[in-house]
Amino acid sequence: MKNVDYISTRGEAPSLGFCDALLTGLARDGGLYVPRQWPHFSKKEIRALRGKSYQEIAFAILSPFTTGEIPATTFRAMIDEAYGTFRHPAIAPLVQTGANSFVMELFHGTTLAFKDVAMQLLARLMDYALEKRGQRATIVGATSGDTGGAAIDAFAGRERTDIFILFPHGKVSPVQQRQMTTSTAGNVHALAVKGNFDDCQNLVKAMFNDVAFRDKVRLSGVNSINWARIMAQIVYYFTTAIALGAPDRKISFTVPTGNFGDIFAGYAAKRMGLPIGKLVIATNENDILARTMRTGRYDMKKVKATTSPSMDIQISSNFERLLFEAYDRDASKVRHAMDSLKQSNGFEITPKALAAIRKDFRAGRASEKQVAQTIKTTYAETGYLLDPHSAIGVFVAAKHEKPNTPMVTLATAHPAKFPAAVKSASGIDPALPTWLAGLMLKEERFQVVDPELKAIEGFIGKHART
Numbered sequence: 001m002k003n004v005d006y007i008s009t010r011g012e013a014p015s016l017g018f019c020d021a022l023l024t025g026l027a028r029d030g031g032l033y034v035p036r037q038w039p040h041f042s043k044k045e046i047r048a049l050r051g052k053s054y055q056e057i058a059f060a061i062l063s064p065f066t067t068g069e070i071p072a073t074t075f076r077a078m079i080d081e082a083y084g085t086f087r088h089p090a091i092a093p094l095v096q097t098g099a100n101s102f103v104m105e106l107f108h109g110t111t112l113a114f115k116d117v118a119m120q121l122l123a124r125l126m127d128y129a130l131e132k133r134g135q136r137a138t139i140v141g142a143t144s145g146d147t148g149g150a151a152i153d154a155f156a157g158r159e160r161t162d163i164f165i166l167f168p169h170g171k172v173s174p175v176q177q178r179q180m181t182t183s184t185a186g187n188v189h190a191l192a193v194k195g196n197f198d199d200c201q202n203l204v205k206a207m208f209n210d211v212a213f214r215d216k217v218r219l220s221g222v223n224s225i226n227w228a229r230i231m232a233q234i235v236y237y238f239t240t241a242i243a244l245g246a247p248d249r250k251i252s253f254t255v256p257t258g259n260f261g262d263i264f265a266g267y268a269a270k271r272m273g274l275p276i277g278k279l280v281i282a283t284n285e286n287d288i289l290a291r292t293m294r295t296g297r298y299d300m301k302k303v304k305a306t307t308s309p310s311m312d313i314q315i316s317s318n319f320e321r322l323l324f325e326a327y328d329r330d331a332s333k334v335r336h337a338m339d340s341l342k343q344s345n346g347f348e349i350t351p352k353a354l355a356a357i358r359k360d361f362r363a364g365r366a367s368e369k370q371v372a373q374t375i376k377t378t379y380a381e382t383g384y385l386l387d388p389h390s391a392i393g394v395f396v397a398a399k400h401e402k403p404n405t406p407m408v409t410l411a412t413a414h415p416a417k418f419p420a421a422v423k424s425a426s427g428i429d430p431a432l433p434t435w436l437a438g439l440m441l442k443e444e445r446f447q448v449v450d451p452e453l454k455a456i457e458g459f460i461g462k463h464a465r466t
């Protein structure tokens with residue numbers, strides 16, 4: 001299979017090989033890297049993956065993306081090591097919740113959210129690329145709660161990186177906060193920003209766009225703006241669809257969505273030949289994507305705090321990658337949309353591009369009341385306890401099920417990460433797994449900061465060991 005290189009959605013940054021795209025994160029023109037061509041797997045090739053382990057499928061699906069830069073045995077060992085940290089042998093097990101409906105559990109990693117799947121591999125890939133070049137990097141990440149914990153767990157104590165995570169002060173769950181603030185590793189820095197997730201994400205993007213700072217500290221990113229995050233998330237669409245009969249049967253997926261990274265990985269899987277029926281975007285009351293799908297206008301509103309804080313987002317970064325595809329990879333149209341987003345908090349999608357998006361995607365939203373009700377009734381009827389993010393998926397999935405197509409909802413977090421919301425909805429107090437039992441008693445270490453670029457750059461510049 002042919003290897004690929006990476007181009008920016010805004011068309012004005014150099015194309016890069018895999019390791020450069022990995023270390024670069026956000027493209028220098030402000031765009032996001034995507035593969036120049038989608039690798040394609042024939043039905044026969046997909047069929048040949050039946051019966052293989054998660055790790056074997058990951059190796060087969062991801063190898064074409066590494067542009068021949070990592071020796072096969074090294075890459076395979078990295079995959080084994082990354083998924084050796086998971087507490088379930090299937091990595092992303094499936095649970096049947098109805099005649100034709102399933103939940104894909106993505107929370108068996110060290111920090112109990114789907115972010116672990118990509119982050120454990122990303123840390124090893126970065127170590128490899130930095131080691132090979134004899135370099136260090138400064139990682140910055142913005143989080144609404146889960147990316148931060150997963151990144152800190154994956155990068156803590158690594159020799160070649162310092163990691164700085166920006167999270168919205170007072171707007172993450174207590175478990176999420178402790179996962180970010182109790183690391184004792186010297187290379188970990190948690191910054192509580194007085195603002196919301198979008199403020200954190202804007203600060204991270206501004207640091208990438210500050211070329212002098214970016215070069216001085218050798219900035220690198222771990223959010224899903226980094227292609228390698230999306231890449232690693234493609235694998236579980238393949239493992240699940242194959243387990244349910246692909247390539248000889250279509251499978252649909254419903255994805256609790258915020259930054260659009262997880263569902264874009266599903267779109268990538270479809271472009272690579274996986275027979276996916278529909279990809280259903282499930283949002284909470286911050287329903288910008290559901291409204292965009294309905295009206296064709298991406299229109300920002302004020303962020304609302306919900307019981308699914310990880311999805312309290314208005315600037316859905318990876319939607320840019322989908323726009324690039326919907327505009328037949330015309331980067332000037334993406335630039336125009338992103339300029340309009342910056343200037344007037346929104347943009348219009350042309351009817352042709354909207355029709356292209358609607359061909360693959362559906363969307364729905366769940367209100368706070370519907371989320372609580374879904375947690376309660378699912379538990380009462382099946383004994384299965386959902387976290388609020390996954391409950392949004394299950395609620396929206398039920399409205400898009402079709403008789404002959406299995407519908408898989410991605411369960412993106414463990415209920416114990418959000419005990420207050422789960423208990424109030426179901427009466428059940430979900431316990432943390434034993435390996436995290438002492439988490440809430442550990443001492444915290446974090447800085448509270450204003451959402452000011454120069455001050456945060458100053459802090460990072462002082463602590464990063466470049």
Ligand SMILES: Cc1ncc(COP(=O)(O)O)c(C=O)c1O
Pocket residue numbers: 113114145146147224256257258259260261262263310311389390412413
């Ligand atoms: C638990 C959980 N569910 C869903 C999402 C949304 O995923 P994405 O941002 O990839 O759309 C997030 C955050 O990213 C999350 O942490």
Ligand SMILES: N[C@@H](CCOP(=O)(O)O)C(=O)O
Pocket residue numbers: 142143144145146147148222223224225258259261310311
């Ligand atoms: N929900 C996320 C927000 C950041 O998303 P990412 O996938 O771009 O890292 C979080 O938990 O931080």
